Amino acid sequence: MSTVTDAVAYASNRSWRRSRLRRGFGRFARGPLSIIGLIWIIVLVVVALFAPQLAPYPVAGDILVVNEAPSLAHWFGTNNVGQDMLTLCMYGVRYTLTIAAGATILSFCIGVFVGMMAGLQGGWLDQVLMRFTDFMYSFPSFVLAITVIEFTGQGIVSVIVMLGLTQWAGFARLSRGMTLTLRNSELVESGRAIGASRAFVIRHYVFPHVWSSISVYTAFFLVNIITQDGMLGLFYNVGPQPPNISFGSLLLLNTPDVLGFPWLLTMPVLVFVSILVSLIVVGEGLQTMLSPKGSVNL
Amino acid sequence: MSVEPLLEVTHLSKSFRVHGQTLQAVRDVSFTLAAGETLGLVGESGSGKSTLGRSLLWLLPPETGDVRFAGERLRTLSKQALRSRRKDMQIVFQDPVSALNPRANVFRNIEEPLLVHRMGTARERRQEVARLLSQVGLQEAHGLAYPFELSGGQQQRVMIARALALQPKLVVCDEMLSALDMSVQTQMMALLQQLQQEHHLAYVFISHNLSAVGYLSSHIAVMYLGKIVEYAPTEQLVASPVHPYTATLFQSILHIPESKAARSALTTLPGEIPSPVKVPMGCAFHTRCPHVQDVCRTQEPPSIQVAQGHFVACHLAKGDFA
Numbered sequence: 299m300s301t302v303t304d305a306v307a308y309a310s311n312r313s314w315r316r317s318r319l320r321r322g323f324g325r326f327a328r329g330p331l332s333i334i335g336l337i338w339i340i341v342l343v344v345v346a347l348f349a350p351q352l353a354p355y356p357v358a359g360d361i362l363v364v365n366e367a368p369s370l371a372h373w374f375g376t377n378n379v380g381q382d383m384l385t386l387c388m389y390g391v392r393y394t395l396t397i398a399a400g401a402t403i404l405s406f407c408i409g410v411f412v413g414m415m416a417g418l419q420g421g422w423l424d425q426v427l428m429r430f431t432d433f434m435y436s437f438p439s440f441v442l443a444i445t446v447i448e449f450t451g452q453g454i455v456s457v458i459v460m461l462g463l464t465q466w467a468g469f470a471r472l473s474r475g476m477t478l479t480l481r482n483s484e485l486v487e488s489g490r491a492i493g494a495s496r497a498f499v500i501r502h503y504v505f506p507h508v509w510s511s512i513s514v515y516t517a518f519f520l521v522n523i524i525t526q527d528g529m530l531g532l533f534y535n536v537g538p539q540p541p542n543i544s545f546g547s548l549l550l551l552n553t554p555d556v557l558g559f560p561w562l563l564t565m566p567v568l569v570f571v572s573i574l575v576s577l578i579v580v581g582e583g584l585q586t587m588l589s590p591k592g593s594v595n596l
Numbered sequence: 597m598s599v600e601p602l603l604e605v606t607h608l609s610k611s612f613r614v615h616g617q618t619l620q621a622v623r624d625v626s627f628t629l630a631a632g633e634t635l636g637l638v639g640e641s642g643s644g645k646s647t648l649g650r651s652l653l654w655l656l657p658p659e660t661g662d663v664r665f666a667g668e669r670l671r672t673l674s675k676q677a678l679r680s681r682r683k684d685m686q687i688v689f690q691d692p693v694s695a696l697n698p699r700a701n702v703f704r705n706i707e708e709p710l711l712v713h714r715m716g717t718a719r720e721r722r723q724e725v726a727r728l729l730s731q732v733g734l735q736e737a738h739g740l741a742y743p744f745e746l747s748g749g750q751q752q753r754v755m756i757a758r759a760l761a762l763q764p765k766l767v768v769c770d771e772m773l774s775a776l777d778m779s780v781q782t783q784m785m786a787l788l789q790q791l792q793q794e795h796h797l798a799y800v801f802i803s804h805n806l807s808a809v810g811y812l813s814s815h816i817a818v819m820y821l822g823k824i825v826e827y828a829p830t831e832q833l834v835a836s837p838v839h840p841y842t843a844t845l846f847q848s849i850l851h852i853p854e855s856k857a858a859r860s861a862l863t864t865l866p867g868e869i870p871s872p873v874k875v876p877m878g879c880a881f882h883t884r885c886p887h888v889q890d891v892c893r894t895q896e897p898p899s900i901q902v903a904q905g906h907f908v909a910c911h912l913a914k915g916d917f918a
Binding site: 483485489491510 | 650653655679680681682683686687689691694695696697698699708709712713758761762
């Protein structure tokens with residue numbers, strides 16, 4: 299008797315959620331690379347959050363220590379105006395992750411909304427929305443982004459908004475596809491059969507289904523956004539105001555001196571690449587975790 | 597007889613647009629079903645059984661005709677009113693794997709109807725789900741499992757528990773036996789009977805398993821190309837089927853022969869069921885009917901009563917019984 303009540307009590311509320319998460323994480327953790335990547339991302343997030351407190355030197359730099367090679371005092375060396383490269387990299391991480399998170403959240407919201415609307419409504423709305431999505435997909439959105447940033451100024455917010463508003467087409471396509479497979483399914487029908495409202499069906503049946511396939515894409519989307527932001531800084535000199543600095547501008551700034559002082563390029567590039575690689579690795583971990591081979595309960 | 601039936605379907609038609617053509621899935625179907633009774637819907641694949649089942653629940657709203665359920669015309673109900681009416685009319689799907697939420701465990705799947713209609717506190721719902729689980733013959737611990745972790749029979753039990761959670765008056769069982777093996781089918785039928793007695797449920801039992809339909813139903817409706825061609829109380833229909841299609845359908849039930857010599861030759865209908873996109877003129881069955889006459893090719897036979905409560909739509913029936 300007690301085991302029965304225990305079991306029911308256990309099944310109540312949120313505990314089943316937790317047990318499911320634990321099972322999923324077990325599959326994620328099977329790949330050691332994914333775990334390393336995840337840990338590294340957590341470290342970077344902490345660095346991003348507390349860059350002003352963690353940075354060993356002020357951003358302004360010290361004119362007495364110009365172009366120093368990496369040492370115990372300056373792990374990543376210094377540049378031609380005496381700025382500590384480790385400090386700059388930390389601010390770079392802070393800026394990059396802010397942009398990546400902001401633009402991804404924005405793109406995700408727009409794209410998933412458009413995709414699910416198109417998929418659920420069908421008909422002419424679907425046609426209009428998807429043609430617009432195709433347009434956004436093929437339009438040189440980068441050019442648009444740069445043009446608008448020229449007008450709105452170079453704040454973090456305008457970079458986020460511009461990348462977010464132009465890059466959502468992939469989210470829209472993916473979520474529309476997933477929604478379409480569900481729209482006429484027995485699952486949705488059984489939701490309607492119990493008298494569930496449209497909102498309930500979307501929230502409990504459609505969105506979780508869309509999310510399971512889109513979460514992996516999101517990880518790779520972050521990589522894409524970070525790269526794009528890097529290019530904005532490097533090739534177009536579009537970036538934030540000091541003390542924030544994008545990796546792109548960091549590279550651009552230091553490129554003239556790179557022949558004599560290679561650490562000016564290698565150190566930021568290493569950090570930058572480590573962000574991308576760990577995101578990719580985490581994305582692949584997610585994929586294993588969510589794939590039908592790893593689990594049946596997709 | 598003057599008691600108002602629980603379900604009254606009148607002139608219900610449902611068609612779909614498929615590649616610019618019209619597929620007539622259900623054509624002008626009428627019948628009634630009293631509370632606590634079972635209507636068996638039989639017919640070949642593509643005869644419109646499942647569409648009819650979904651249309652009468654207004655999951656696929658029919659174009660013409662109406663459904664009167666417990667005195668209310670479903671066509672007149674607002675979306676909101678219809679949603680709350682769904683408490684009384686439920687469906688058990690053929691394939692529980694695709695109809696149950698794969699991301700939620702069994703407990704949550706059964707609780708969901710109660711959540712949707714905001715019934716009870718969390719504690720009451722928990723007790724209710726536990727009660728439902730034991731009612732359909734599952735352990736309370738099964739509530740923790742995910743649908744894919746259960747056997748086909750157990751999944752179907754979960755599906756039934758989910759349908760029963762709202763204490764409906766009518767349950768449409770759409771081919772719910774077809775994915776199960778024989779012994780489990782029998783278990784399910786026993787469960788359905790037991791639940792019917794306990795809750796005075798009415799079933800619309802859709803199946804191509806004729807023996808099961810004969811066993812469970814008080815009335816049987818035989819469908820062919822979207823139309824009910826014969827409708828009668830079960831005993832009456834089994835004893836004296838009138839429509840040639842019904843007759844061949846019942847001949848297709850196999851009995852295990854006692855000896856090799858006792859094996860009779862198998863009789864089959866020639867050809868296949870015509871496409872519901874191009875329904876034949878006249879009687880839809882005339883392309884395959886062994887007794888076809890000229891009138892069958894041109895005129896659609898009306899449904900006539902050949903005995904008390906026994907309706908047939910066949911030109912030949914007139915001469916024999918009317």
